Amino acid sequence: MNFKEINPSPRTLMCPGPVDADPRVLRAMSAPILGQFDPEFLDLMSETMEMARQVFQTKNEQTYTVDTTSRGGLETVLTGAICPGDKVLIPAYGRFGYLLSEILERCGAEITLLERPWGTVFDPEEVEAELKKGGYKAVAIIHGETSTSMMQPLEEIGRMCKEYGALFIVDAVATLGGAEVKVDEWGISACVSGTQKCISAPSGSALITYNKEIEDIILSRKKVEKGIRTAEDEDTFMPHIPSNYLDLAQLQDYWGPRHLNHHTEATSMQYAVHEALRCIVTEGLENRFARHSLNDKALTAGLNAMGIKIFGDIAHKMPVVTAIEIPEGVDGKKVRSELLDYFGIEIATSFGPLDGKIWRIGNMGYSSQRRNILLTLGALEAVLKENGVKVPSGDAVAAALEVYKNV
Numbered sequence: 001m002n003f004k005e006i007n008p009s010p011r012t013l014m015c016p017g018p019v020d021a022d023p024r025v026l027r028a029m030s031a032p033i034l035g036q037f038d039p040e041f042l043d044l045m046s047e048t049m050e051m052a053r054q055v056f057q058t059k060n061e062q063t064y065t066v067d068t069t070s071r072g073g074l075e076t077v078l079t080g081a082i083c084p085g086d087k088v089l090i091p092a093y094g095r096f097g098y099l100l101s102e103i104l105e106r107c108g109a110e111i112t113l114l115e116r117p118w119g120t121v122f123d124p125e126e127v128e129a130e131l132k133k134g135g136y137k138a139v140a141i142i143h144g145e146t147s148t149s150m151m152q153p154l155e156e157i158g159r160m161c162k163e164y165g166a167l168f169i170v171d172a173v174a175t176l177g178g179a180e181v182k183v184d185e186w187g188i189s190a191c192v193s194g195t196q197k198c199i200s201a202p203s204g205s206a207l208i209t210y211n212k213e214i215e216d217i218i219l220s221r222k223k224v225e226k227g228i229r230t231a232e233d234e235d236t237f238m239p240h241i242p243s244n245y246l247d248l249a250q251l252q253d254y255w256g257p258r259h260l261n262h263h264t265e266a267t268s269m270q271y272a273v274h275e276a277l278r279c280i281v282t283e284g285l286e287n288r289f290a291r292h293s294l295n296d297k298a299l300t301a302g303l304n305a306m307g308i309k310i311f312g313d314i315a316h317k318m319p320v321v322t323a324i325e326i327p328e329g330v331d332g333k334k335v336r337s338e339l340l341d342y343f344g345i346e347i348a349t350s351f352g353p354l355d356g357k358i359w360r361i362g363n364m365g366y367s368s369q370r371r372n373i374l375l376t377l378g379a380l381e382a383v384l385k386e387n388g389v390k391v392p393s394g395d396a397v398a399a400a401l402e403v404y405k406n407v
């Protein structure tokens, strides 16, 4: 039997992740393997930590990666920081807010869910009204809710968390590297991101950062494996972190000066993260945000010119994801598969109440390029026409080009 060589068809990934990896990242991944304690590899890890601090806009010592996807990064941080019985407030406004509650339930947390219709965000006062009731150990929230394309302003909620003595744990999986995420300035205690969205590497690593307060909780729950512990590794009295693989207390010892042996590091993925972060800091955060924002404006102008309705509270739309309403009577799945078949472009639908009702177009990382925006608008126009939707010919691309000309 002949098995297929890996030779994927050319694609332009305009969904909200995974998106196109920067070719420099893919090249870095093909470098020869280094041992995980090779001094060259340890140097590379230190550089990754420093670049990740710049991208998270934090001074947190504990800023590194976990070999898992973003969901695993969330689980790692929540499992370490939240003990059974801790009260956690989750303002949920889409699928990923509910994911936080799913993970936290399994941590044994006492959860209060605040809910909002999909396509809206919270007024910070709604969060404050709940915090005022007291007793909350933490607030956990999504920054960019990719299921709806909404972006929750965080600064005010961060200030409230400080005032009411709650930790502030944020999922910036979809925004880090594409929109402003100011961990220190916004009072974020722990923040988690992935690699397959605005960071533009493959999926498979989670970027995390957490402050001293969270580190103290984690250390109070530390338990080093029997086979590698030394006399200084005393057991703690708090309930131990109920995962060995996702145990931040041991992971931070691998990333720190002790370089304690834990799992075998995914070195090729580390090359990817290092190169992706290097590309970001070389481009410069401000330039990078400006690029995403310009491409977002052009995409929005094109969609408006086509007469397509943008979904949700536009004032709070993510600059890196745009959700649009599927026109009446159109088979959303068919349109997406024609975009893929005819043009090699992938866009997404959504989940739960929005499944089949909206399409989501990503504008993330390496995929956020003028040519991709123009190509997507032109392709969408053609496919919509094929599917009987009346759209003006050429107006979408012209409107987007006008945005680029007026920079």
Ligand SMILES: Cc1ncc(COP(=O)(O)O)c(C=O)c1O
Pocket: 016, 017, 069, 070, 071, 072, 096, 142, 144, 145, 146, 147, 171, 173, 174, 194, 203
């Ligand atoms: C906002 C948000 N959080 C978490 C996740 C889960 O990430 P992963 O699939 O990398 O585990 C996603 C994935 O799309 C996401 O968009």
